[in-house]
Amino acid sequence: MPLPRIVITPGEPAGIGPDICLQICLKPWPCELIFVADPNLLARRATELNLSIDIQQADLRQASSAHKPGTMNVFPIKLAKQEISGLLDVSNAAYIVETLKAAAQLCLDNQCQALVTGPVQKSVINDAHIPFSGHTEFLADYCGSYPVMMLATKTLRVALATTHLPLSNVSAAITPTLLEKTITILNHDLQRQFAIANPRIAVCGLNPHAGENGHLGNEEINTIIPSLEKLRLNNICLTGPLPADTAFTQPVLEKHDVVLAMYHDQGLPTLKFSGFGDAVNITLGLPIIRTSVDHGTALDLAATGKASASSLASALDTAIQLAQRSTLEQTT
Numbered sequence: 113m114p115l116p117r118i119v120i121t122p123g124e125p126a127g128i129g130p131d132i133c134l135q136i137c138l139k140p141w142p143c144e145l146i147f148v149a150d151p152n153l154l155a156r157r158a159t160e161l162n163l164s165i166d167i168q169q170a171d172l173r174q175a176s177s178a179h180k181p182g183t184m185n186v187f188p189i190k191l192a193k194q195e196i197s198g199l200l201d202v203s204n205a206a207y208i209v210e211t212l213k214a215a216a217q218l219c220l221d222n223q224c225q226a227l228v229t230g231p232v233q234k235s236v237i238n239d240a241h242i243p244f245s246g247h248t249e250f251l252a253d254y255c256g257s258y259p260v261m262m263l264a265t266k267t268l269r270v271a272l273a274t275t276h277l278p279l280s281n282v283s284a285a286i287t288p289t290l291l292e293k294t295i296t297i298l299n300h301d302l303q304r305q306f307a308i309a310n311p312r313i314a315v316c317g318l319n320p321h322a323g324e325n326g327h328l329g330n331e332e333i334n335t336i337i338p339s340l341e342k343l344r345l346n347n348i349c350l351t352g353p354l355p356a357d358t359a360f361t362q363p364v365l366e367k368h369d370v371v372l373a374m375y376h377d378q379g380l381p382t383l384k385f386s387g388f389g390d391a392v393n394i395t396l397g398l399p400i401i402r403t404s405v406d407h408g409t410a411l412d413l414a415a416t417g418k419a420s421a422s423s424l425a426s427a428l429d430t431a432i433q434l435a436q437r438s439t440l441e442q443t444t
């Protein structure tokens with residue numbers, strides 16, 4: 113099987129993305145790594161961190177070869193303005209978006225087999241008047257598909273019905289169409305990408321105690337229960353709606369492959385409590401493989417040498433596994 117070629121975007125240039133990308137280049141990997149970034153930024157950060165890395169221009173015409181520790185292959189895109197570690201600069205927002213588009217395109221063109229993203233600061237991109245709610249939504253728009261965000265540790269998977277949405281908009285967003293699309297993609301991609309034959313999906317309610325039979329909210333009775341009943345007719349294995357406060361207890365988790373939360377902060381605090389620093393963010397529903405770190409830009413740690421690259425390493429491990437499974441599927 114050819115070695116996968118994985119494209120990585122370091123994300124916000126003032127954050128820890130460049131630091132953790134440099135760190136993972138020190139290790140061997142069973143894939144080729146291509147970084148879409150400004151090579152001068154990476155060279156400056158390597159100097160600040162006192163890391164010796166040979167930064168070269170990527171050559172995508174050659175067959176892929178295993179990553180050599182201490183090297184970094186870069187698909188170059190120039191920053192608009194030299195970064196200052198730890199300090200956001202709106203002038204570089206368009207650069208961040210350009211790196212994402214170029215990296216996604218390399219995957220769509222089949223030149224790379226998976227995309228791994230470093231952290232971006234959503235606010236600075238919006239401050240530059242570029243609407244951006246997250247990589248998940250951006251990549252779905254770019255690829256013309258519907259995304260499902262799922263984060264995973266070694267022991268827990270949590271998917272989200274709604275992603276980067278103000279809390280006041282969540283109830284209206286939970287519609288039968290949204291639940292049917294989300295659950296169908298979740299079921300399909302857990303089968304296809306994760307080789308789980310019949311995924312067992314625990315679905316949270318929206319309200320306290322899943323609405324307490326309509327006494328604490330009606331979204332369960334009006335929308336969630338009928339949607340789950342309809343989806344069960346397609347042989348999707350669904351439990352719920354479960355009260356979210358006990359959906360993450362051991363007896364429930366051991367009977368399920370994934371928990372579907374209705375909104376970002378219903379699902380992710382538990383996931384990050386269980387494994388912040390080693391978890392992986394995976395976008396389902398895309399025509400490309402995309403994984404990401406579980407943390408943000410940590411501006412306070414940029415260029416200090418204190419940023420941990422463990423989540424990026426987990427995201428890369430997952431991307432390699434998913435790319436290998438996909439290649440195997442295509443060749444058999």
Ligand SMILES: NC(=O)c1ccc[n+]([C@@H]2O[C@H](COP(=O)([O-])OP(=O)(O)OC[C@H]3O[C@@H](n4cnc5c(N)ncnc54)[C@H](O)[C@@H]3O)[C@@H](O)[C@H]2O)c1
Nearest residue numbers: 230231232233234235404405406407408409410413419420
């Ligand atoms: N994948 C992504 O692009 C992604 C993910 C989460 C948050 N964000 C964005 O990042 C920005 C900052 O978010 P935040 O402050 O809520 O979260 P954060 O993850 O940047 O920081 C939370 C805390 O964790 C620490 N931390 C984060 N990553 C670390 C690492 N690798 N090693 C050691 N310590 C680490 C930080 O120093 C901070 O104390 C926001 O704009 C947010 O939207 C982006």
Ligand SMILES: N[C@H](C(=O)O)[C@H](O)COP(=O)(O)O
Nearest residue numbers: 246247248249393404406407
């Ligand atoms: N919701 C993610 C988290 O909390 O880790 C994070 O904001 C990144 O999302 P994107 O991958 O869509 O940028």
